[in-house]
Amino acid sequence: MRTFLAAAALAVLGSTAAQAEGINGIFQTQANDQGDVGMVQFAKCGDKYCGKLIKSFHKDGKEFASASHGRNIVANMVDNGGGSFSGGTIWDPGADKTYKSKMTLSGKTLNVSGCIAVFCKTQTWTKVQ
Numbered sequence: 602m603r604t605f606l607a608a609a610a611l612a613v614l615g616s617t618a619a620q621a622e623g624i625n626g627i628f629q630t631q632a633n634d635q636g637d638v639g640m641v642q643f644a645k646c647g648d649k650y651c652g653k654l655i656k657s658f659h660k661d662g663k664e665f666a667s668a669s670h671g672r673n674i675v676a677n678m679v680d681n682g683g684g685s686f687s688g689g690t691i692w693d694p695g696a697d698k699t700y701k702s703k704m705t706l707s708g709k710t711l712n713v714s715g716c717i718a719v720f721c722k723t724q725t726w727t728k729v730q
Contacts, residue, residue, distance in 0.1 A: 623706050623728070624650055624686070631724040633695060636660025639667075641674050641726070650678040650686065654694070669694040675713070678704060691715045 630639045640656040652675030657667045678689035684706040691702035691713060700715035709728035714721040 623684070624680070626728055627655070627730040628652070628711050628726040629729050630726050632660065639674070640729070643675070646676070649689065650680065651676050667694070675702065678702070
């Protein structure tokens with residue numbers, strides 16, 4: 602019985618650590634209307650999480666330079682646990698607008714929502730590194 606409880610406790614602790622580590626890394630954005638994608642690198646920013654645009658690619662796969670590289674696309678996300686993040690913002694470089702945002706991480710899939718009032722648009726990003 603003790604062995605079972607110890608194994609269960611380790612499984613719970615391991616999954617919590619995996620979730621916390623899971624947001625750190627590089628995610629590929631969903632393609633925009635032109636078919637371009639970006640690579641966003643997530644890391645801790647103080648006690649919250651931020652995502653910085655580090656690379657951009659045309660739909661043909663060729664990398665291109667962008668004035669937005671190095672800028673935070675996602676800022677001030679609070680880790681609520683269980684793969685849920687909220688309280689942050691997301692910046693749309695194409696429209697140069699910032700929206701309230703929330704995110705849900707499940708494995709290598711990150712659902713990112715940008716919201717105005719109660720209306721939200723969600724994209725699915727994929728962890729690549």
